[in-house]
Amino acid sequence: MSPVLEVAGLGIGLDDGTPLVQDVAFAVAAGEVLGIVGESGSGKSLTAFAITGLLPRGIQQTAGLVRLQGEDLAMLTPAGRRALAGRRIGMVFQDPLSSFNPVRTVGSMLVESAVRHRSIRAHEARRLGIEALQCVRLAEPERAFDAYPHELSGGQRQRAMIALASLNEPALLIADEPTTALDATVQLQILALLKRRLGQGALLLITHDLGVAASLCDRLLVMQRGRVIEHGEPQFLLHHAQHPYTRRLRDAALALHGAAVNA
């Protein structure tokens, strides 16, 4: 079976030619969770932005190939590529408060996305939106539908963001530090939800937290200074890290956890 997402020889650089990401290659299959771990500045978020065609101004893809469901995304027009987000690629970020539009209700964002990408009518979109909020286990989906982002708690906002990201059943879900701002119990709920909502989609999970990565990912890539330095199955990688940087990340994470291991 061909992978949902295939990235080969990806290079990203500043307009002046300074390389930021070099020679990144990976593939994610349907139903699979691939994690990218590394510290800030390692290029993990830029890699995700390059896939969605949403690189910040002044930064561009300089080399390589991104294929979504077999389709070379370089062949799309810039507008076509931007339209991927919301339809074929769903995105979940660390802080929904800064990625949601603060003056729009959760419901109006859901309706807009459903209407734009599915060519359905508004009342039908409303039903879909409320259903989506039910699916992410928001206690009062109709109240959440009419709420503004700031009226929800951090955990509720992240649920709403997952509802929006997965509304149109995207082939690929990208989650960039989705639980970094959340406490442990809510983090667990959100990770379980991401896994449940994934279905036959592929999930690219970007995180600096090895506990989060190991809990969800089938495979991990470790990035440092714009390059993939190591990859593998999480437990194998953590136990048999070859690269000193991976060992340093692991040892720092284990030191933070002290002696306690929860089964």
Place this chain on the structure above:
Amino acid sequence: MSVVLEANAVSVSYTRGRGVHAVRDCSILICARETLALVGESGCGKSSLARAICGIVPIDAGSIRLHGRDLDNLPRAATRAARRRIQMVFQDPDASLNPRHRIGAILAEPLEVAGERNPARRVAELLDLVQLDSALAARLPRELSGGQKQRVAIARALAVEPDVLVADEPLASLDVATAAAMIALLRELQQRLSFAVLFISHDLAAVRQLADRVAVMFRGRIVECDATARVLDAPTNSYTKLLARAVLHPLAGKLDLNAAEALDREHALLHTTDT
């Protein structure tokens, strides 16, 4: 050990709208050189209690005592002086460091307020204290890394040699390796300077590394408070038990979805139970 800071039966409410009690009848005490962690989920009241202790939000009931003196029952000037003995460090150094001021000026400001005669020398000492090159004094915050900025925020808080450092999620915006270095730095500084730390965090791994004791808050109340290992490894309160179960250890393997959802249901149940 001598008690430095004491919060007695403190309540805080936000009366905007419905008079919701953010903090209900909370009591904690911190001794010199001690780190007390305040943990709990977002909205549990831990930041409100920290802000009340720092005098940023008013308390409805109870008292805050520093070295036994009630901070709400002092002459105004004495209150101000006493409040300066309690300094805060926040999660996001970008929001707390003036982007237009150079690091040297940011560190000199509290020194000048305190009447320091030779701020330049003290600025160099403070940078040295947090293991930063004194040449950084000439830089702007945006020229520093996240970890460096947080070190500057700590140096500024320590400029007036406070008795208590209140740190509200100081590691949340940092990478694992940077956070580990910050924890080592805080421990070393505390050994040298003997201040007490109130460490507010949702990260139990960091709490384990830093705190002598942990107070757990749930729905505005302190539900458990004891030595760190006792609370995290053998919790007695039902919320603390859930919290300990929810920690993701890197070597623990894949998340069990059914267990995660069972935990979710228990958590929801706790929230609907009357307290």
